Amino acid sequence: MTPHNEIIEKTRVFVQRQLQGAEAGHDWFHIERVWKTAKHIAAQETSNLLVVELGALLHDIADAKFHNGDETLGPRIAREFLEKEQVAAAVITAVENIIRHISFKGSYTSENYKTIELDIVQDADRLDALGAIGIARAFNYGGFKNRKLYDPAIKPAQYATKEQYKSNEAPTINHFYEKLFLLKDKMNTATGKQMAEDRHRFMETFVEQFYQEWNGVNGSAP
Ligand code: ADP
Ligand code: NI
Structure with missing residues (x-):
């Protein structure tokens, strides 16, 4: 397995376990569809595929709606997991920012953060x-x-x-x-x-x- 596939596979297992029992709109199958769609869109763009895939897999890891509106929890859980897996610091920061900025509402506005990787994952999430x-x-x-x-x-x-x-x-x-x-x-x-x-x-x-x-x-x- 390539290092890319290995970290993606580990993340898939982590997310699938984390989302056990989630309601149907935000369950593992939502994540899997967003992941697939993000890869499909990324095939037509020049982007960092590792950031796109990790962002798609981790984007709803702890939806603020289900955690008393706490918007810091998702990025924090993702960072902890990725640090444990020794993912490069720049990749971790990019993934964290995708999770922070992807939401339709959310208190973070997209005005101050815009990358092609966020664009792709956000499109994939909206398409679902x-x-x-x-x-x-x-x-x-x-x-x-x-x-x-x-x-x-x-x-x-x-x-x-x-x-x-x-x-x-x-x-x-x-x-x-x-x-x-x-x-x-x-x-x-x-x-x-x-x-x-x-x-x-x-x-x-x-x-x-x-x-x-x-x-x-x-x-x-x-
Ligand atoms: P996201 O996947 O970006 O977190 P939401 O949490 O807003 O999106 O919504 C998840 C799913 O639930 C979407 O398919 C959305 O259309 C649906 N949904 C959200 N709010 C409502 C609502 N008031 N009535 C019906 N469906 C809703
Ligand atoms: Ni989503």
């Missing part, structure tokens, strides 16, 4: 929120929060109010308008943009048919 997988993850998350699929009284193309979110009345369909349909314009790389366009169209088709079926119409009928 789009398309068929993105739809599945959104409804899985909505179910986890006990949200409605859709509510005709709440205009889907409008933002749900904070109160509706608090009382769990913001239907999952709203999430498409608030986040998912906005992602295609936030992509960084040419490959990422192209893949996002594709997945975006699929989601548009999905919501159109969803409304038709809601109204008792056969989805494919005019």
Whole structure:
């Protein structure tokens, strides 16, 4: 095994163990998809592949959402692991920065940090929120929060109010308008943009048919 493959394999085992029992939207399979997509995008770019792969594998190692909003935990766990494996200091810093800056919201803004490796991993992570997988993850998350699929009284193309979110009345369909349909314009790389366009169209088709079926119409009928 090459040194590259060896550290990647060790990281895979570490992450898989660490994420045992994680909820379906952020489980090992999410990481595996982001990892694969990141490698696919990286094949069209000039980047440090070790940083890309480690960044993809470790990007959700301790999501702040599930750790009382603590955004320092993920980078810290990643650093400890990579130091133990004697990974080069510059690589560790780059991976740490990917974890810090990848989030859609997050208190770190991307203005002060921009590298091709972050661009790639961020695109791969965003792509996993789009398309068929993105739809599945959104409804899985909505179910986890006990949200409605859709509510005709709440205009889907409008933002749900904070109160509706608090009382769990913001239907999952709203999430498409608030986040998912906005992602295609936030992509960084040419490959990422192209893949996002594709997945975006699929989601548009999905919501159109969803409304038709809601109204008792056969989805494919005019
Ligand atoms: P990330 O993978 O960048 O951490 P999030 O944690 O924001 O992204 O979301 C994880 C998954 O859960 C995504 O697929 C996202 O669309 C979905 N999700 C997040 N918030 C909501 C919501 N309010 N309603 C439905 N799905 C959501
Ligand atoms: Ni992620």
